[in-house]
Amino acid sequence: xxxxxxxxxxxxxxxxxxxxxxxxxxxxxxxxxxxxxxxxxxxxxxxxxxxxxxxxxxxxxxxxxxxxxxxxxxxxxxxxxxxxxxxxxxxxxxxxxxxxxxxxxxxxxxxxxxxxxxxxxxxxxxxxxxxxxxxxxxxxxxxxxxxxxxxxxxxxxxxxxxxxxxxxxxxxxxxxxxxxxxxxxxxxxxxxxxxxxxxxxxxxxxxxxxxxxxxxxxxxxxxxxxxxxxxxxxxxxxxxxxxxxxxxxxxxxxxxxxxxxxxxxxxxxxxxxxxxxxxxxxxxxxxxxxxxxxxxxxxxxxxxxxxxxxxxxxxxxxxxxxxxxxxxxxxxxxxxxxxxxxxxxxxxxxx
Amino acid sequence: xxxxxxxxxxxxxxxxxxxxxxxxxxxxxxxxxxxxxxxxxxxxxxxxxxxxxxxxxxxxxxxxxxxxxxxxxxxxxxxxxxxxxxxxxxxxxxxxxxxxxxxxxxxxxxxxxxxxxxxxxxxxxxxxxxxxxxxxxxxxxxxxxxxxxxxxxxxxxxxxxxxxxxxxxxxxxxxxxxxxxxxxxxxxxxxxxxxxxxxxxxxxxxxxxxxxxxxxxxxxxxxxxxxxxxxxxxxxxxxxxxxxxxxxxxxxxxxxxxxxxxxxxxxxxxxxxxxxxxxxxxxxxxxxxxxxxxxxxxxxxxxxxxxxxxxxxxxxxxxxxxx
Numbered sequence: 001x002x003x004x005x006x007x008x009x010x011x012x013x014x015x016x017x018x019x020x021x022x023x024x025x026x027x028x029x030x031x032x033x034x035x036x037x038x039x040x041x042x043x044x045x046x047x048x049x050x051x052x053x054x055x056x057x058x059x060x061x062x063x064x065x066x067x068x069x070x071x072x073x074x075x076x077x078x079x080x081x082x083x084x085x086x087x088x089x090x091x092x093x094x095x096x097x098x099x100x101x102x103x104x105x106x107x108x109x110x111x112x113x114x115x116x117x118x119x120x121x122x123x124x125x126x127x128x129x130x131x132x133x134x135x136x137x138x139x140x141x142x143x144x145x146x147x148x149x150x151x152x153x154x155x156x157x158x159x160x161x162x163x164x165x166x167x168x169x170x171x172x173x174x175x176x177x178x179x180x181x182x183x184x185x186x187x188x189x190x191x192x193x194x195x196x197x198x199x200x201x202x203x204x205x206x207x208x209x210x211x212x213x214x215x216x217x218x219x220x221x222x223x224x225x226x227x228x229x230x231x232x233x234x235x236x237x238x239x240x241x242x243x244x245x246x247x248x249x250x251x252x253x254x255x256x257x258x259x260x261x262x263x264x265x266x267x268x269x270x271x272x273x274x275x276x277x278x279x280x281x282x283x284x285x286x287x288x289x290x291x292x293x294x295x296x297x298x299x300x301x302x303x304x305x306x307x308x309x310x311x312x313x314x315x316x317x318x319x320x321x322x323x324x325x326x327x328x329x330x331x332x333x334x335x336x337x338x339x340x341x342x343x344x345x346x347x348x349x350x351x
Numbered sequence: 352x353x354x355x356x357x358x359x360x361x362x363x364x365x366x367x368x369x370x371x372x373x374x375x376x377x378x379x380x381x382x383x384x385x386x387x388x389x390x391x392x393x394x395x396x397x398x399x400x401x402x403x404x405x406x407x408x409x410x411x412x413x414x415x416x417x418x419x420x421x422x423x424x425x426x427x428x429x430x431x432x433x434x435x436x437x438x439x440x441x442x443x444x445x446x447x448x449x450x451x452x453x454x455x456x457x458x459x460x461x462x463x464x465x466x467x468x469x470x471x472x473x474x475x476x477x478x479x480x481x482x483x484x485x486x487x488x489x490x491x492x493x494x495x496x497x498x499x500x501x502x503x504x505x506x507x508x509x510x511x512x513x514x515x516x517x518x519x520x521x522x523x524x525x526x527x528x529x530x531x532x533x534x535x536x537x538x539x540x541x542x543x544x545x546x547x548x549x550x551x552x553x554x555x556x557x558x559x560x561x562x563x564x565x566x567x568x569x570x571x572x573x574x575x576x577x578x579x580x581x582x583x584x585x586x587x588x589x590x591x592x593x594x595x596x597x598x599x600x601x602x603x604x605x606x607x608x609x610x611x612x613x614x615x616x617x618x619x620x621x622x623x624x625x626x627x628x629x630x631x632x633x634x635x636x637x638x639x640x641x642x643x644x645x646x647x648x649x650x651x652x653x654x655x656x657x658x659x660x661x662x663x664x665x666x667x668x669x670x671x672x673x674x
Binding site: 177178180181182183184185186187188189190192193194196197275279282283286287288289302305306308311312318321324325326328329332333336 | 367368371372375376379380490491493494495496497498499502503505506509510516607610611612614615618619626629630633634636641644645648649652653656
């Protein structure tokens with residue numbers, strides 16, 4: 001509790017915590033908040049710009065918020081299709097409209113627009129899918145990959161480092177050489193190779209799970225090395241010797257007495273490594289090797305930004321990048337604050 | 352003598368490391384369901400003779416451990432096989448590795464030239480608004496995804512027209528004079544360097560700040576101050592030397608990070624480097640090329656760590672005594 005209070009005293013960490021809480025709330029309630037479903041697509045409306053919402057009508061009076069639909073027109077002078085607002089009919093924004101196909105628990109959306117209207121808060125992508133809704137659904141993948149990978153990295157790293165450091169000698173040498181070899185392979189190269197040899201035709205859930213496993217397989221080695229270093233210094237402490245004399249098994253000593261001593265390091269390392277997994281997943285999906293269409297992730301949504309015309313004329317397609325940035329920044333700030341609080345060495349430094 | 356012995360010992364340690372790495376990468380790739388010659392067979396311009404040669408070089412009809420040995424033997428000899436397009440893998444690598452080295456070297460040099468002074472500055476001015484500002488900037492630099500930043504830079508290049516969009520050389524590169532060539536390459540390097548520089552600078556600056564703070568807190572610095580030395584002398588003569596040592600170890604890791612970060616940046620900027628090569632190879636399931644570039648990337652990384660260790664040996668007298 002004391003730790004939490006100290007974190008809350010830090011201005012940056014407090015705002016980071018609030019931002020993260022908000023992001024997770026948004027993606028948790030994606031079905032409710034997103035005006036369109038995960039599978040919605042309007043082929044007529046590919047690359048429509050964000051809908052403008054008006055609160056002051058043409059006579060200059062305050063009005064209930066409304067929007068106009070876009071219509072596509074071919075502009076011969078520019079030799080391209082442009083989107084123009086159809087000013088003939090206003091569509092008013094509605095709160096808590098009934099959902100057409102119920103995917104979430106609540107049979108209503110947070111907001112929507114009158115029947116016949118279209119409301120694209122952040123425009124649409126090449127398939128005419130609502131970018132705003134897809135960001136919420138994509139966040140579910142991008143923001144959980146990090147944590148789920150940690151569930152693989154940390155048990156492996158703790159156990160590996162614990163065994164290696166505790167037994168020492170030839171076991172330690174062999175295990176550490178192997179870990180160093182894994183670290184010596186440029187991690188991103190290994191990542192794309194592992195992702196590329198995944199067989200085709202997997203379901204999206206299987207692919208998601210395998211990507212988590214791959215990310216986990218890459219991160220454990222560095223972590224195991226640090227744990228080993230800590231175990232080396234802990235294993236000579238009196239309480240470990242005492243445990244040995246009363247005949248506790250090696251595994252019991254490692255799991256029950258040595259590894260718990262590393263808790264504060266583990267917590268720090270966990271918060272500080274979540275961002276790297278978020279970045280790795282988005283990089284992988286950006287290249288087309290991660291989460292596949294039609295599923296959304298922030299990385300694969302940015303894949304469209306690889307085209308020049310898109311980044312110049314359709315800047316709304318870049319919003320997932322901004323969200324990755326915000327999420328990673330928040331995790332970093334939070335991690336820094338947790339480290340300052342938990343790590344006595346850096347606490348001294350701060351004073 | 353001492354120094355040579357240490358260096359030789361470190362170089363020898365690399366050999367088992369390379370063997371394990373080659374085993375890991377070989378089995379990952381070979382145990383995947385991809386037929387290593389499938390793409391070659393599909394390419395009509397590849398002769399049956401070449402195919403037979405590859406078959407023999409890789410011993411594909413033998414059990415997998417024999418395959419590993421024959422692959423390793425030909426790798427040591429420098430025979431890396433053919434790409435799916437029918438080019439020699441070794442020629443392709445020779446073309447790409449210098450480009451990646453050029454990019455990473457420039458970035459490492461610039462990061463050190465900027466990161467160390469900035470780190471010192473924010474450590475000395477600890478808890479001031481300048482330090483806070485630098486911390487905020489470095490947090491931003493650490494959080495921005497490299498490929499996203501690269502895209503933003505591309506928009507900038509297209510909108511202003513100040514920098515060429517992607518690649519390493521202009522189309523008329525071969526007709527240029529020597530100095531024009533250098534100018535052309537530098538112009539192409541600006542944007543990728545900015546992206547990688549920003550990202551690696553943040554980490555380096557923070558590390559330097561932390562090291563410096565730790566050293567400034569130590570007894571010998573307090574003593575130097577008590578002796579009445581000027582602040583400049585205390586920092587540059589006493590504190591800096593000890594704060595930089597841990598950074599040298601970091602140099603190796605930085606190199607690793609850059610190789611990974613460079614892959615995405617190279618991809619966005621269409622920069623002809625090793626990272627993009629391996630990406631393209633992976634997408635085309637060009638097994639020979641993937642294996643060779645993976646090994647090359649690893650060798651570069653290990654070499655980077657080795658150089659860092661040797662540098663540390665030179666700067667840190669304590670290590671010399673120990674070995």
